[in-house]
Every structure is written in structure tokens, then in C-alpha cells.
Amino acid sequence: MATAKAKAAEKGGPAGAPVPRRLMAAATRLFAERGYDRTSVQEIVEAAGVTKGALYHYFGSKDDLLHEIYGRLLRLQQERLDAYAGSEAPIEERVREAAADVVVTTIDNLDDAMIFFRSMHQLSPDKQKLVRAERRRYHEGFRALIEEGQKSGVFSTATPADLVVDYHFGSVHHLSSWYRPDGRLTPQEVADHLADLLMRALRP
Amino acid sequence: MATAKAKAAEKGGPAGAPVPRRLMAAATRLFAERGYDRTSVQEIVEAAGVTKGALYHYFGSKDDLLHEIYGRLLRLQQERLDAYAGSEAPIEERVREAAADVVVTTIDNLDDAMIFFRSMHQLSPDKQKLVRAERRRYHEGFRALIEEGQKSGVFSTATPADLVVDYHFGSVHHLSSWYRPDGRLTPQEVADHLADLLMRALRP
Amino acid sequence: MATAKAKAAEKGGPAGAPVPRRLMAAATRLFAERGYDRTSVQEIVEAAGVTKGALYHYFGSKDDLLHEIYGRLLRLQQERLDAYAGSEAPIEERVREAAADVVVTTIDNLDDAMIFFRSMHQLSPDKQKLVRAERRRYHEGFRALIEEGQKSGVFSTATPADLVVDYHFGSVHHLSSWYRPDGRLTPQEVADHLADLLMRALRP
Amino acid sequence: MATAKAKAAEKGGPAGAPVPRRLMAAATRLFAERGYDRTSVQEIVEAAGVTKGALYHYFGSKDDLLHEIYGRLLRLQQERLDAYAGSEAPIEERVREAAADVVVTTIDNLDDAMIFFRSMHQLSPDKQKLVRAERRRYHEGFRALIEEGQKSGVFSTATPADLVVDYHFGSVHHLSSWYRPDGRLTPQEVADHLADLLMRALRP
DNA sequence: CATGAATGAGTATTCATTCAT
């Protein structure tokens, strides 16, 4: 039975995975499909094969599910940015790799990302504040890299670093509006192109 | 009273402006403030100083108000893009100006833009299809400009034109997430910076 | 039809009476029968022959219905007390009559009274505050009468007037716990007995 | 640890007292604070520092806790009334002392009393019947004392004994609505005043 | 043109209780 559980849990699938994981998987899929407010708690628990009581046993509110989805994506991206920031590679390389990496991980978690950009404002005000604070931390980490490149002369200083970050992340956010897994380009190709555009824009 | 009307009508304000305009103004403000689904029809009619009957006299549904907001913004931007596309100026200049202009008009209509990016998926499927088609037309108009520059050799062909357009428009969509009217930069300055980043990225 | 309405409205009956009155009548009966919290909004609207939407069109919440029931009783009793307070009769007579009258009107509105004493604490805190303030005003009006009698020497001063009022009103509150319309004594007989007990206790 | 237990057990406190007692103490406090229906089983077990399983091990239902609170108070008051009834003192003295005593014990157990008068109707019908029967027994015991006084001529027969009992017990029930431990009068003073009012009302 | 009372299906959330361990 332990092995059955382990097997089914691979993707948070409905069979024998732990209930909270099943709920998160169902919520993520449904929020991405029809949006947060168009998804009822009833639909989530039906998709997860549990009852409402079980959901509220693990999550305080529908809002909590949304917040957890954000947390999952934010933690992942922050972790990866930290790795690039702390690397020994030349700044130009670190920025290019970080810029491409965030594209790849966004595409790999496109449902989470779509939910993020569409539904953040439906979070309760206090949770929204928390998310914004974490988001800002991420933004500032990236900005620090850009500024480092500008100070060392490998990047143009024509544009304030803040704007550069917003420019790049606008395109990252936008991915969930147009990227289709069955499209012409692989995630890595898209990532390389977008990172390339950023690097070219930063040439002195 | 005629003067009072004229005065209040400046911004679609509540006093004596035509009822449909007052409804649109109220809906736009409220949708931007609290989101489409968090705004009730009751709140809209109260803010507009009319009754529900009046709203349903002019608009078929709440959904229609949203669709109308989209139409207003899309028509404006398409019009302006067409002007740049049809101009006699060198291609580089036309792209730079179009790229900057869409930033300025987006900031000038930041409420509309915020609603656009947050609430498009809350439109009814058929209206969503309509909007997407118009959006695609706009996208293709812009892509044609990029391709013209690539063919004539003034823009690098390293990145497919489609991706370039998505890159730039990602940052335009993103504006409503970070731009604040009381911020450091004027709309025109932001527009110049973002257009500059695009042009630098396109350098051969 | 206007006459039909008028006829049916006599007791707030369900037939043609105005919807708010029908709702109040249904709520009063059900709250008295099974208590506030054991009565669902669904049951109220069914008993009134309307839909939930109609209830919430006229009342902001279930709580509002309760508050309105209190208001109705409080206004009635305050009005009558004011009449006795302002009368020209000798103080002893005024107190006896007021003391008896509150018993009669309590019995005449026994459902309201029962709801009052059982369910007041289930009101929202702010509404509870309002009710308590009005109740205190009533209490103080009655206390003033007692004190007037004490000062003029017709009532004993052995007991503080406050306690006297609480003593009498305890028995008034208690009425809904034991009085049955089909019992041995008429409302007026009960009232006379209780007023008599008060007057005897107040003899110097 | 044994001493810690002993200390905390003084008031049925949470530390080391037996689990059922801790549950009763927590339930009593919470029911008095926010009412029976506004208190969840979860809150009770948290306040008692145990789990739901433990509660249902000792009590059949939430309802049982309420019933037990009633039983505790009723047993105490019946016991004390029986003592006065069986005493050798003159009837006037026995009534005065019983009337005062029930006031003191009500104030000493004000939480129990408040729960009693507010929440009796929230008991299940059959338990309610039981409680009412015990209450009636108490009422009749007190009435017998009044009647004894009336027959022996020391009390007026102007008022039926039943009504006299209801008059006095109305004020006892009412205590939990106004008595505050930090008020002007001690429990004994209040008791003396209320007993005095009763005795004065009964003067022939 | 405009009203606003009324609808009815829908929403998130709560909670006493059970039961496998």
C-alpha cells in the first residue's frame, strides 16, 4: 500500500496521493482552466475525489489554496535566482542564465504562472501583501545583478535597472498568454531567445 | 444646469453626462479598483447614480460593459498603430514611435489596461474569441513592422518577429502592475526607455 | 385588491400582506417556537411564502429581523412608560399602573418577549449595544418613578430603587417562561397580582 | 508535578485535573462567554487541552455537556432548599433564608446560571423535559414553604403562592443579566435586599 | 425610458459526529 501511494503521488494524481496534494493538484488545474472565481470549492473537491470537509481540514479557505500555489512558484524561482546570484561566473553569463532560467521554469509551471498573473488580485489583501513582498524581493535580487553589470561596464546604463527588470519580467508574465506546449519552439528555445533579447538590449 | 452638465461630462462624471457614459465610467473605475467579479451590478448603478433598469436598458449584461471597455482600448490602439504603419517615415523611426506610443496610451488608460489584462478571461467565451481576434490583428500589424525592418536589414533577424512582439507587449501589459502616476518617471520617459530597450535589442 | 390586502394584513398573515410584514410575522413565530439559531433563513422564507432574495431585499441579515423584533417591543413599552411618567396621577397610582401595564403588554406580545430574553445575546455586538442602551433608558425611566415615590415618602427607602426595578423586571422577563394563554389567570389578573406584590413590597 | 496538578485543579483548571472536569470547566466558560450555539466542540477541546476523541469518550454529545451543567446547578440548589424546608426554624425565617440563599448560590455560580436561562431551549427536547421536571420539583418545594406561611397566617394570602414563587424566581433568573462581581453590592447584600423585598411583599 | 421588487440558483464556510488506528 505504501508503494501504491508512492506511485500515484508522482504527479499529485488522484489515486492514492495524500489528500492535500490531491487538492492542490485539482485546484491548480481548475484555476488555470477557468480562473479562480469561476471555480467553485465544490468542483475542486469533486476533482480531488474528497469532500468539502477534508478541504477545510487542511486549508483554511479557498484563498489559502491560491496562496499556496503562489508560494510554491515563488519559492522555486527565488531559490534558482539565489543560485545564479551566488555563482562565480562572470556577471554577463549569470544574468543571461538567470534570465533564461526564469523563462524555462515559468513554462515548466505554466499553470501556476497563469494563475499567478491572473488571480493575484483576488487574494485577500493581507495575503496579497505577503506575496507582493516576496515578489519584490525577487525583483530586487534580479535588479542587483543588472546593476552589478552596469557598474562593471558590461551593461549599458542608458536604462535604469528597475525598468530593465520590469521589461524582462513583463515578457515572462506574458508567457502564459501565448506560449503553447505544442508550439513551434521548445521552452529552452524561447528562453534563449528572450534572454538574448535582454542581453542585446543591455549591450553598451 | 446646461453648464453644470458640460462641466461634469468632462470625465464621464456622474452629474449630467449621458447615462451610458456614466455607467461606463463607473464600471471602469470599479472593475479596476476591485476586479470584475468583486464588483456587483448594484455597485455600478449606485456609483453611476442610476438604477438597474437603466443599465439593462443600455447594456445586455454585465459582461457587455467589460467587452465595451476592451473595445474602447483596442480601437484606440489599433487606430494609432495604423497611423504609424501607414506613415512615410523610415521603418526604424516608425517602430520606435509605435513602440513608445503604445506605452503612453496604455498609461493614459491605465484602468482600461489593468482591466484588460486581469479580466479578459472572465468574458464569455464568444466575446473572448472576438477580443482575441482583434488583439491578434493588432499583434500582426506590429509584427509586420518588425519584419519590414528585418527584411530591410536595419533590425537583427536573430529573433523571430513574433517573439519580439511578445517580448515588447509583455512589458506593456506589465505596466499596470507597477506603473504609478505619482512615480519618478513621466509616461513619456517610461515610453522612451522601453522603446529604447526594444530598439537596442533589435540592433543587428 | 386593496381591500383584500388590508384584510389579510390584519395579523401580518401570509395571503396579501406586504412582504416585509409577512417576513416579520413568520420570523417572530419561528424564533419563538424554536429559537433564533435553530431557525434557518430558509424556513423563514418558506413560512412567509417568499424567496430568500426577497428577504435580503428588505433585511440586511437574519440578525436584522431579530433586531426589528426588539425594536418593535421596546418602542411600544417605552411609549407606554412615558405616558405613565407624564401623567398627573399620584405617584403611587402611576407606579402601580405602569408596573401592571408592562405585564399586560408583555403578555400581549409574548412571542416578542420570549425572543427578547432568549436571543438578545445572539445579536451582533453593535446591535446588542443599541438594544442595551434603549433598555437602559427604559429601566431608568422606571427607576425615576420609584425614586420619586421614595422621596415623597410613599415608598420605603429600605431597598435601592435600582434593585427594586430589577426585582420587578425579573418577574416580567420571567413571564414568557411560565405564562400560558390558556392558564387559570387572565393577563390583567396576573398584571394586578404582580403590581400588587411590588406595591406591597414598597410599603414603608 | 503532583503539586502543580493539585494547584491547577482548584477550579477545574487545565493543567492536571481529570479530563472530564477540564472539559466541563472549558465548556462552562465558553458557553457563558459566547453562548451554546456560538461555541464549537473544537473550541471546547482546545480550551481544555484535549482532543475531540477524548470529549466523545466522556460525553455522548455537545448537548450532554450542557445538560451536565444544568444538573450541577439544579442538584446544588435543590439540596440547599431541602435543608431549609426541613429546618426547625419558624416559617418566616426559613423562607427568608431560602430566598436569600438561592440568590447567593446563583451569584456564586453565575456562569452556570446564565447558561441555564439563555440556553435551556437549546437542549434536546427529551433532556429539556427532564430539566423542566427537576425545575418544577424545586418550584413546588418553594411554593410549599410559601403556602405553609400563608396557612399559618404569617404571610398574606392576597397573591396565589405560585405567582409569588414566579415573582421571586424571575428576579433570580434576571441576576445574570445585570449582576456584576465588581459592582457596588456584595452577593450577600443583594440577597438580603431581594429576600427583604419578598418578605415585605408577603406581609399580611 | 426607467423603476425596483422579486427571483432562484449559486457561493464559501462551519461543525457535530464517526471511526480506523
Add this chain to the structure above:
DNA sequence: AATGAATGAATACTCATTCAT
């Protein structure tokens, strides 16, 4: 004796929309 995950039915409340006037 005790846990705590899970149930499932019930709850108050919302809201876009309709329609007789």
C-alpha cells in the same frame, strides 16, 4: 484511553437578471 482525518449535511448570504408597472 485517545487521536485526528474525514464526513456530509446544513448555513447565511450574494447577485445577475427579469418583468410588471
